Amino acid sequence: MSYKNYPMVSRVVYGRGSFNQLNDILSPKRKNVKAPFIFLVDDVFKGKSWLTSRIPLSYDDKLLYISAEEEPKTSQVDALVEQIILDYKETPSGIIGIGGGTLLDLAKAVALMLTNKGEAKDYQGWDLIKNPAIYHVGIPTISGTGAEVSRTTILTGPVRKLGINSDYTPFDQVILDPELTKDVPKDQWFYTGMDCFVHCIESLNGTYLNAFSQSYGEKALELCKEIFLEDTLTEKEAADKLMMASWHGGMSIAYSQVGVAHAMSYGLGYLLGVKHGVGNCIVFEHLEEYYPEGVAMYKAMRKKHDIKIPQGICADLSDKEFDIMIDVALSLEPLWENAIGKNWKKTITRDKLKALYLKM
Numbered sequence: 001m002s003y004k005n006y007p008m009v010s011r012v013v014y015g016r017g018s019f020n021q022l023n024d025i026l027s028p029k030r031k032n033v034k035a036p037f038i039f040l041v042d043d044v045f046k047g048k049s050w051l052t053s054r055i056p057l058s059y060d061d062k063l064l065y066i067s068a069e070e071e072p073k074t075s076q077v078d079a080l081v082e083q084i085i086l087d088y089k090e091t092p093s094g095i096i097g098i099g100g101g102t103l104l105d106l107a108k109a110v111a112l113m114l115t116n117k118g119e120a121k122d123y124q125g126w127d128l129i130k131n132p133a134i135y136h137v138g139i140p141t142i143s144g145t146g147a148e149v150s151r152t153t154i155l156t157g158p159v160r161k162l163g164i165n166s167d168y169t170p171f172d173q174v175i176l177d178p179e180l181t182k183d184v185p186k187d188q189w190f191y192t193g194m195d196c197f198v199h200c201i202e203s204l205n206g207t208y209l210n211a212f213s214q215s216y217g218e219k220a221l222e223l224c225k226e227i228f229l230e231d232t233l234t235e236k237e238a239a240d241k242l243m244m245a246s247w248h249g250g251m252s253i254a255y256s257q258v259g260v261a262h263a264m265s266y267g268l269g270y271l272l273g274v275k276h277g278v279g280n281c282i283v284f285e286h287l288e289e290y291y292p293e294g295v296a297m298y299k300a301m302r303k304k305h306d307i308k309i310p311q312g313i314c315a316d317l318s319d320k321e322f323d324i325m326i327d328v329a330l331s332l333e334p335l336w337e338n339a340i341g342k343n344w345k346k347t348i349t350r351d352k353l354k355a356l357y358l359k360m
Contacts, residue, residue: 006254007167009138009149014176016240019139023056025173026094029135035090036060040080040107042099042141043067044183051141051180055098060088068102071269071276074120074157077109084114091115094135094172100192101145101154101276104138108153108169111136120164121157126334129166138171141180143242144192144277146199146250148174154276161270161328176247178239190228190307191277193242194298196249197224198280201294202259203252206338210255217252220245228301259339260290263332264356267325272313281309286359290339314360326353 013021026037036059043065045051055063064080084092091114097107111133113120123129138148147153151170152163163169181189200221203213223245227238265279274282281302288295302309314322330336330353336344 004255005167007151007170009171009174011172012174012176014243016177016179018175019051019054019177019180022054022096022139022175025137025175026056026096030059030093032090032093033059034088035093036062036088037094037096038084038092038110039063039096039098040066040103040110042103045098045141048183051098062087066099066103066106068099070102070273071156071161072102072106072109072154074124074155077106077113077120077155080106080110081113081120084110091134094137096137096139098139098141100140100142101147101195104140104145104147104171105153105155105163107136107138108133108147108171109155109164112153112164112166112168120155121159123164123166124155124157124160124162126165127167129164129168132168135172137173137175139175139177139180140243140246142184142188142192143178143181143239143246144194144196144249146196146246146253148176149247149250150254156270160331161266162331176243178236178243181239181243186305187307188277189242190302190305191275191281193224193228193245194281194284194301195277196220196242196246197228197298197301198261198284198294199249199253199258200224201291201298202261202339203256205291205294206256206259207341208256208338213252213254213256216248216254217256220248220252223248225297229297229304257334257338259335260287263329263335263339264325264353266332267327267329267353267357268313268360270328271317271321271325274310274313278310281307282313282360283356285309286356312360314357317357322354322357323350325357326350329353 095111115131203217268274
């Protein structure tokens with residue numbers, strides 16, 4: 001029996017105001033004055049000087065604002081890598097992602113593709129990356145996705161929506177500063193929080209479950225219940241705890257896997273461009289058969305916070321479009337095996353998935 005030798009984020013700093021330490025953290029990592037740090041920043045922070053004025057730019061460093069309106073694409077990664085290679089003679093000293101899951105995944109992917117030849121789509125899958133990434137730092141400004149801690153970077157490519165899963169993907173450094181999440185709109189806060197909640201439910205109910213995953217999953221679930229179902233926390237306490245829930249939720253799937261909601265959400269994301277957090281919510285509404293307790297708890301959370309989930313997004317799709325979504329969902333075999341077991345193909349049929357998608 002051989003066990004997965006799992007890579008962790010090697011350094012993490014946590015605390016309100018810890019973002020101010022960014023310069024101290026980056027300075028020793030600068031290779032020389034011609035090797036810049038490239039900051040990929042969610043464009044919602046354009047003009048928000050409370051954040052941008054604290055980004056320590058010097059020498060040839062570059063700040064690139066990137067929209068997170070759409071899920072990250074392999075073509076977008078390739079374009080960023082090409083831009084960086086053309087603009088600078090030297091390989092950058094590092095890539096710093098500041099934003100939600102989209103920005104963090106882009107930062108991880110760009111750091112990987114600067115040292116691995118070819119296109120990002122060639123590396124969608126498990127353990128296809130051969131060379132270590134350049135130094136990369138993740139700074140989440142919204143909590144829940146677990147992108148700050150995971151060994152994957154979720155990308156939509158020309159034929160599939162699938163992560164670059166590799167031992168070289170995790171960040172070298174993460175800064176967890178709950179202050180950075182203060183302006184997140186309520187529905188967005190809920191969707192990404194539910195991404196974390198679903199991570200826990202799928203991990204804790206999966207066939208891959210083990211004591212390692214369970215210890216993180218149970219902690220994250222406990223925090224989610226406190227944040228989304230109880231009225232005991234101040235806004236600050238809730239923000240602090242959600243950042244920790246996100247970390248633990250990400251770790252809970254590190255040594256196991258996600259399940260049905262994620263597999264089907266990838267189908268929605270690939271075909272319709274539905275963002276991952278809200279996609280999980282749309283799917284999870286209909287998964288009582290697989291996660292009865294989790295779905296009941298989710299519905300109580302949604303009701304308590306008065307969140308509207310998009311309805312009828314699959315109402316007008318053609319058979320061909322359903323087939324595309326079903327193909328994407330079924331291609332994620334480890335997720336189905338975790339959710340259902342080794343014989344999952346006997347019960348998870350195309351008709352079964354189509355019937356579920358038709359409810360959405």
